[in-house]
Amino acid sequence: MDAVTDFLAMGGYAAFVWPCFAITAVVMVALLVQSLAALKSREATLRALQQAEEARPRRRRTPQAAPDSTPDTGAEVAREA
Amino acid sequence: MFNRFANPNRFLRLSRPLVPVMAWATVLLMAAGLYMTFFTAPADYQQGQSVRIMYVHVPSAWMGLFCYVGMAVAAAVGLIWRHSLADLVAKATAPIGAAFTFLSLVTGSLWGKPMWGTYWVWDARLTSMLVLLFLYLGYMALQNAFDDPERGFKASAILVLVGVINVPIIKFSVDWWNTLHQPASVIKAGGPSIHPSMLWPLLVMSLAFTTYYVWVLLLRVHAEIAASKIRALRMRQASA
Numbered sequence: 001m002d003a004v005t006d007f008l009a010m011g012g013y014a015a016f017v018w019p020c021f022a023i024t025a026v027v028m029v030a031l032l033v034q035s036l037a038a039l040k041s042r043e044a045t046l047r048a049l050q051q052a053e054e055a056r057p058r059r060r061r062t063p064q065a066a067p068d069s070t071p072d073t074g075a076e077v078a079r080e081a
Numbered sequence: 082m083f084n085r086f087a088n089p090n091r092f093l094r095l096s097r098p099l100v101p102v103m104a105w106a107t108v109l110l111m112a113a114g115l116y117m118t119f120f121t122a123p124a125d126y127q128q129g130q131s132v133r134i135m136y137v138h139v140p141s142a143w144m145g146l147f148c149y150v151g152m153a154v155a156a157a158v159g160l161i162w163r164h165s166l167a168d169l170v171a172k173a174t175a176p177i178g179a180a181f182t183f184l185s186l187v188t189g190s191l192w193g194k195p196m197w198g199t200y201w202v203w204d205a206r207l208t209s210m211l212v213l214l215f216l217y218l219g220y221m222a223l224q225n226a227f228d229d230p231e232r233g234f235k236a237s238a239i240l241v242l243v244g245v246i247n248v249p250i251i252k253f254s255v256d257w258w259n260t261l262h263q264p265a266s267v268i269k270a271g272g273p274s275i276h277p278s279m280l281w282p283l284l285v286m287s288l289a290f291t292t293y294y295v296w297v298l299l300l301r302v303h304a305e306i307a308a309s310k311i312r313a314l315r316m317r318q319a320s321a
Contacts, residue, residue, distance in 0.1 A: 011130035042307035
């Protein structure tokens with residue numbers, strides 16, 4: 001048991017060493033979890049929107065509307081303002 | 082070359098398989114790095130066991146700088162070539178870099194107390210690192226201050242590029258000014274002056290931090306791509 005106690009004591013620096021590793025772990029895990037959660041929720045929203053778009057009854061297209069009918073799933077999406 | 086990756090869907094297709102690779106690499110490297118940190122790396126002859134703080138402090142500080150340079154390059158590509166994906170990469174990098182910079186400040190502070198006798202001192206290295214954190218926070222705040230994301234990207238890109246001047250100041254601050262912080266012992270002329278028994282754990286931990294960065298960056302860029310698709314779809318539905 002002495003070996004474990006010695007290890008945890010960190011040569012008297014336990015109060016500085018362990019908080020360093022703890023806070024690093026907390027920050028890195030929190031950032032990861034937040035990033036994963038944001039990705040999941042946005043992908044769910046996107047899927048719902050895309051399904052709504054598919055389900056929408058197709059309106060008769062006037063000749064002017066024709067260029068808009070090309071399926072556009074992303075290429076220009078990011079830059080669309 | 083950039084245009085090959087400008088299409089978000091192609092980027093998604095190419096980068097999705099990388100996510101589990103980076104996740105596993107991070108888990109394995111972190112496990113190996115922590116084992117080396119606590120069981121193979123020796124105590125320092127002057128600093129004793131407190132030297133183990135180095136194995137999270139130094140990788141955090143390196144990544145804080147690395148992320149800033151990456152963010153500046155991405156912001157410049159976005160600004161000059163109007164490359165939408167580069168803007169998203171810059172935006173996704175900022176919180177990761179800010180987290181690393183914050184960690185380097187906190188762990189440095191906790192290391193400074195037993196070694197220097199103080200948590201904080203306003204010297205060149207510490208102050209320039211704090212400025213780096215504020216640059217990250219300022220970048221994120223400025224970007225979110227615009228309703229039009231385009232204008233936000235443009236304004237914040239200029240802020241990042243002006244802030245690049247801080248990067249060499251941080252790197253050379255320990256040589257240019259008198260400081261409590263020790264000078265470089267790994268990335269310096271003449272090769273590392275740190276013993277391999279300490280250098281190897283440091284390199285493994287740094288690699289783990291790097292794969293973690295790539296992992297989280299990919300997740301965040303994927304989320305940004307989804308967000309811009311959502312914005313475009315909503316706009317189309319509103320105008321239909």
